[in-house]
Amino acid sequence: MWEKNNLGRLYEKTIGRLIPVYSFFSIIFCFVLNSVLYFGLQLLMKEAKHYDFTSAWDRKIPFMPEWSIIYLGCFAFWTANYIMIARQEKENWFRFATADYLSRIVCAFFFIVLPTTNVRPEVVGDGLFQTLMRFVYQMDDASNLFPSIHCLVSWFCFIGIRGRKEIPLWYRFFSCVMAVLVFASTLFTKQHFIIDVFAGVILAEVCYYIGKHTKWYQKIMELFDKINRFVFGERTHEE
Secondary structure (H helix, E strand, O other): OOOOOHHHHHHHHOHHHOOOHHHHHHHHHHHHHHHHHHHHHHHHOOOOOOEEOOOHHHHHOOOOHHHHHHHHHHHHHHHHHHHHHHOOOHHHHHHHHHHHHHHHHHHHHHHHHOOEEOOOOOOOOOOHHHHHHHHHHHHOOOOOOOOOHHHHHHHHHHHOOOOOOOOOHHHHHHHHHHHHHHHHHHHHOOOOOHHHHHHHHHHHHHHHHHHHHOOHHHHHHHHHHHHHHHHHOOOOOOO
8 A cells, every 4th residue: 555755745835735646747748748849859950841732722821920829828827727737637637648658659650750930920019019020930939830739729620529528518618719819829820831730739639549459558557556656656546
């Protein structure tokens, strides 16, 4: 029988009220894996030939720096919904986490075999939205566009709570609308193409289906159980 150590008891009284111990390290790994693959491959593929998927439809979409508010604000949306999903049943969370990890591996594959780029418009003016837009462009190279991780994660935020009756209907509806607004923001800020948006949504749905209908999650759950025991000295499931 495993028992909580001092760190485990402290966690339970603090962060544990928001994020269950079984999902703590795995939700952190969602962020770590995403960051390592996204920014790491930007550096690795910097000198590779990049492809521009701009279509005639993309050229008709106006550049609107005002949408930088949604483009950046979605990080708060992601944080709230991932925590909400991490509070679900342990098995359900790890099925979701498995889908999340799998999606990033697929994204990494495309970032390597089909590097993409675009030509960003000139940002004119010194207003708030223009300043935010310059910040986005400075922090994020014009690469790793297909599929759109912004759209992928935003759709995960919706499908992870879709059909969950313990979550108010209005918030589920809001999450769907917010995800669509993020899709639009990636286009109006000229961060992505239309094809990137559709690819992100399709990839989210496919990976979520795989996570829900396979037992791949079990190995991942076992790994994080071991990490939890080592750090918190706690049994996280029935032996």
